[in-house]
Amino acid sequence: MLFHDSPCKVDLLRTLLPSDSPCIPCPGSRAWQSPGDVAGSLVRLAERIGLTGHHWQVLSAILFREACTHPDVRDHLSSLYAALMELTESFLDAASARKLDRGTRDAAAGTCVAVLLHQAYSQRFNGPTPDLGATAEIISGALLAQPG
Numbered sequence: 001m002l003f004h005d006s007p008c009k010v011d012l013l014r015t016l017l018p019s020d021s022p023c024i025p026c027p028g029s030r031a032w033q034s035p036g037d038v039a040g041s042l043v044r045l046a047e048r049i050g051l052t053g054h055h056w057q058v059l060s061a062i063l064f065r066e067a068c069t070h071p072d073v074r075d076h077l078s079s080l081y082a083a084l085m086e087l088t089e090s091f092l093d094a095a096s097a098r099k100l101d102r103g104t105r106d107a108a109a110g111t112c113v114a115v116l117l118h119q120a121y122s123q124r125f126n127g128p129t130p131d132l133g134a135t136a137e138i139i140s141g142a143l144l145a146q147p148g
Helices: 009-016 027-032 038-049 054-066 071-095 102-124 132-145
Strands: none
Touching: 038 071, 038 102, 038 132, 054 071, 054 102, 071 102, 102 132
16 A cells, blocks of 8 residues: 555665565575585575565565566566576585586576475465475486586
């Protein structure tokens, strides 16, 4: 209701953007990574990011609704996606027992981020949620199957 009646809607949206990103990399993130355990590292990363938390679900509903009409919000969501990708890629590199092919790693990170966003969306609307553990195992298996 506040957004519909406020003449400064974009200013209200801007106040939400800088401080409420769910996935700003933390200095302690290395502790969540386990070399040789790609699947476990991805699951721990997903838990730490917190896209299924109530706060993020409320914020994301507002941001995704407003992204079509407010370039600042759209840019923030693009930055958020890029940060999720970068963080996931770094986790894959750290958790893998060998150097990963960049293209394969990027595709794996994209798959993981897509599933995380789908999980958050599904949970918000009480829909069926993807099995993150199984997805992480599939991603891990695909990365390990790649020739070294």
